[in-house]
Amino acid sequence: MRRLENWDNNTWLSSEKYISKFHKFLRLKFKFNKDSKILDIGCGRANIISYLQKKYKFKNKATGIDIVKNKNIKKNILFKKFDAIDYLKRKEKFDLIIIKQTIHFFSKKRLISLLNLSKKSLNSRGKLLIFSLKTKNNKIPCYNDMKKKLIKSLKKDEVLLRMVKKNLYKTNETNFHFKVKISKQKYIKMIKNRYISCLLNVTNRQLNKGIDEIKLKLKNQIKFTDTLKCISFRK
Ligand SMILES: C[S@@+](CC[C@H](N)C(=O)[O-])C[C@H]1O[C@@H](n2cnc3c(N)ncnc32)[C@H](O)[C@@H]1O
Structure with missing residues (x-):
């Protein structure tokens, strides 16, 4: 299976505006300070923790892990190419663990391990924040087959x-x-760059057909609301 490499490669998800709005949301959930130890699981190019590191100047650099080591990963953080579960088995402790738009890559069995290990990796009063696409009435623009795949994945x-x-019980x-x-x-x-996981396994022919559909169907300026569910757990 192809790996997801273009999710945050020059998209709205890597834009200053998005990251800044996301930070405003995060600080409602967690009180950041210089001593906070932060882990981002499935960090991609680490745009989010890089922003946090710049803003709060954490003494322990924020850590990001991902199974894919992309070319332009942010340099001001500690990036580790690791599978999440293998990394968490090292038993390091954090004050905040973020798992954003990543749980869908896990089987049910591995998800339980991911959750149990994440809980164990939290310091006392530590926070675990899990973000995932809104599952009902999602507004991500799609061509027909892409929509079917997205609905299945949601x-x-x-x-x-x-x-x-x-598993987390009190959330x-x-x-x-x-x-x-x-x-x-x-x-x-x-779409050509297969930015979202439901496009990873389609053939080039299917993708090109889908793009033709998008060309006809969508307006020159696309507007929609990208909504994420956030499940928050405190130890
Ligand atoms: C949709 S992207 C989200 C990236 C980033 N969290 C964000 O929201 O911008 C999902 C990321 O999870 C990573 N990933 C998938 N399975 C993983 C695993 N087992 N361990 C660590 N990272 C994983 C992928 O490589 C990808 O970079």
Whole structure:
């Protein structure tokens, strides 16, 4: 299976505006200070923790782990190419663990291990924040087959999120919203780059057919709200 490499490669998810809005949301959930120890599981290019590191100047550099080591990963953080579960078995402790848009890569069995190990890796009063795409009435622009694949994947997410809430037991749930404005041309480039996991396994022919559909169907300026569910757990 292809790996996800272009999720945050010059997309709204790596934009200053998005990261800054995401930070505002994070600070409602966690009181950052210089001594905070932060881990981002499935960090991609580490845009989020890089922003946090710059802002709060953590004494222990924020750590990001990912199974893919992309070319332009942010340099001001500690990046480790690791599988999440293998990394967490090293028993390091953190004050905040972020798992953003990553749980859908885990089987049910591995998700339970990920949750149990994450809980064990929290300092006392530490926070675990799990973010996942809103599963109902999601607004991500799609061509027809992409939509079918996305709905299937969101159905799987619903099962995983139920497991998360059952496992963590005492959780709090909120939503993060970001208003996306993107040109059709740029969005087509994102689709060509297979930015989202439901595009990883489609053939080039299917992808090109989908792009033709998007060209006809969508306006030159695409506007929609990207909504994430956030499940928050405190130790
Ligand atoms: C959709 S991206 C999200 C990236 C980033 N968290 C963000 O929201 O911008 C999911 C990331 O999880 C990573 N990933 C998938 N399985 C993983 C695993 N077992 N251990 C660590 N990272 C993993 C992927 O390589 C990818 O970079």
